[in-house]
Amino acid sequence: MHHLLETQQFDRDLLRSVFDLATKLENQRNDSLHGKILASLFYEPSTRTRFSFESAMMRLGGQVITAENANEVSSSVKGETLEDTIRVMNHYADAIVIRHPETGAAERAAAVSDVPVINAGDGAGQHPTQALLDLYTIERELGRLDDIHVVIVGDMRYYRAARSLSYLLGKFNNVTITGVTAPELRISDELREYLTEKNITYHETDVLPEAMKNADVIYQTRIQKERLSPEAYQRTKGQYVIDRSLADSMKDGGIIIHPLPRVGEITPEVDDSPHAVYFKQVGYGLTVRMALLSMLLGGKSVV
Amino acid sequence: MHHLLETQQFDRDLLRSVFDLATKLENQRNDSLHGKILASLFYEPSTRTRFSFESAMMRLGGQVITAENANEVSSSVKGETLEDTIRVMNHYADAIVIRHPETGAAERAAAVSDVPVINAGDGAGQHPTQALLDLYTIERELGRLDDIHVVIVGDMRYYRAARSLSYLLGKFNNVTITGVTAPELRISDELREYLTEKNITYHETDVLPEAMKNADVIYQTRIQKERLSPEAYQRTKGQYVIDRSLADSMKDGGIIIHPLPRVGEITPEVDDSPHAVYFKQVGYGLTVRMALLSMLLGGKSVV
């Protein structure tokens, strides 16, 4: 197997290799992937994620062919299957980044692809590179991944990235996770069982200020309107906003991360707090993706 | 003249040069077009064709500027003529690939362009690079272009690519074409006369199994819904599906090609038949386009 589909593919050793390479590639530009072509197939738009991969590819000297909105413009309109599209793309590209609204789409793509397929989000499924960059951010900022207390704010239930991160944290020792969410957005039984099995202590609360004081990491998330009833959304939306005074209440060295975009969950005055690392996180994401592309396209197997 | 507009531009010698160069470029990456820029102007979307040209350009070291949906985003919305757009593009690009819904659009573009214009499909007109790659696929797989029996399935009337291929086959000796189509999709008088003039034997039937047994090449096409009445479409759609048992009935060395995308005309179990070369064909198409770009941009005249 040589695709990047889900965080379950990663053990501590592999994470180590990816993160070490990412650190080495920070601020680098080279021509190591000169002559290689990455295909960006975005069946739902995500300029941010697309640009991150494309910039990473270009910094390594590679080139990119792009379908900004593959859904509308590709032969999928004519009724072609995803499998056929991927078989065709195999002739054009040395790797394929795919974002797709259907869970399992990346896996289906990988099943028929000779070139590496990278899952950049498949519906309610996974978005593994986001989880990897979250984890890398934590390590770079805290200096460790064991012995940490992560507070996930807003949505433990539907937020793909928060869930994927939880899976990765399961590989480390003495990790505590606290979920600060409305009742509708609490952790699923499946994830709770996984955490128990991995010896992660899990707490639940709906009081943000208390949780912030003890956190090494605040993982703020965006409440997804479509997940809640209108009343629940109105009630929840404003409830877990991090403002400057909340940020200031954090202990020294504690960090606030966010997968972005934010739409009010963190107020702008927080941006220059020493705790705010959510924009720095974007840069970490770029280098993690450079490391992954380098490993996938340079011949080293990721899994 | 230095544009690529229609298959009529090609004689056997020129085809030989293109195909020999394509074979030489197979699996190659080089920097022969370093510093050159190709403009992709797609007035109707076609991710597949666009990616094929863009990947070909990049494999030769060139770069690409792209309008995925030129119709919506370009100054054509403001009422600019195609001619003005092309005159402007002449300053930005070293060659222009154009896909346009109107027949004759590529010719109009070429009339005002100093840089090479490549027709990537102009309405009911031509799609010459598709026909060239079809022909190249046949040669590579059969080892010859004379003495062949090509069966075109589904649509002899409206299918641009099938018609363009017929024109090219007219340049070879002892070629037989059999059209397997519904009555509504039979060959036009014009094409029939051309084939007669070129000494191509033309047969017509509506029975697929018999035709498959004797074919060197099965050219399967997609039935275009918009070409038929609803009743005729329903009747025709399922009638010429190639399944595995039909594929297995082909003689040794016989091949099935398809311009893709397919939407059911060839069932998935055919994909790993030794006769199925329609995905391999995509790769042949890439190298043919590399050869054409190389000739057009490297200074050699195609016509």
Place this chain on the structure above:
Amino acid sequence: MHHLLETQQFDRDLLRSVFDLATKLENQRNDSLHGKILASLFYEPSTRTRFSFESAMMRLGGQVITAENANEVSSSVKGETLEDTIRVMNHYADAIVIRHPETGAAERAAAVSDVPVINAGDGAGQHPTQALLDLYTIERELGRLDDIHVVIVGDMRYYRAARSLSYLLGKFNNVTITGVTAPELRISDELREYLTEKNITYHETDVLPEAMKNADVIYQTRIQKERLSPEAYQRTKGQYVIDRSLADSMKDGGIIIHPLPRVGEITPEVDDSPHAVYFKQVGYGLTVRMALLSMLLGGKSVV
């Protein structure tokens, strides 16, 4: 400051540097920006302007990441602020070209950007690279920028480019501007005062033929339908069309420029008149943008 936001940033010395570099870069391709990445963020579509920047970047060896229609596809749909988008883009790109429907958007972007922001049009605000290329075209064709008579036809009021050009002309000596417009599209008091202050003589007329005879430069503009009542638009539209006989009435060496696209304001028979330089102008624009990118990305400050 190291952004390119408005023509006011330019004095005669800086214009000299840009224009000299542009002339040096004419027809050049080099690798001076190898490894650098330009982000094209177009919140309203403009294939022409986008391609001009992208081609300029590529001719200098750089690469480009593109959002053809940032409005629809970016996280702005999810409610992200422009400021956040720019902060994120700072990690992906070495410079950002932005076109945005809101006046002041480029300035807002620059305020939070560490990498250079280039304003490619912000609503009713500025489009400075267009004004620079207009001025460069005049200099290249007339050989001077002092002692010239510029006739601006069609719209002195709302046409962003004509207004920006007027501001730049204010830096030169013995400049006369004549506005040939319908009453609704006459110069604003603000611009008139500016011209007076800069010792530019300003005339006004609604008779085109007379004005053409005395012009060194005819700056033809497109009447923007949305600026006028339906009746005023109908009345105005056809009134200031330049046809061949009008073009022929110009004095030797006089030139006709136009920001393009045109939709009938200059008839096609004018295109091969020696006075017509509007397509050549596109090429001048490319080299001006190459010069600007080179200065912004090569470390030299533009302001």
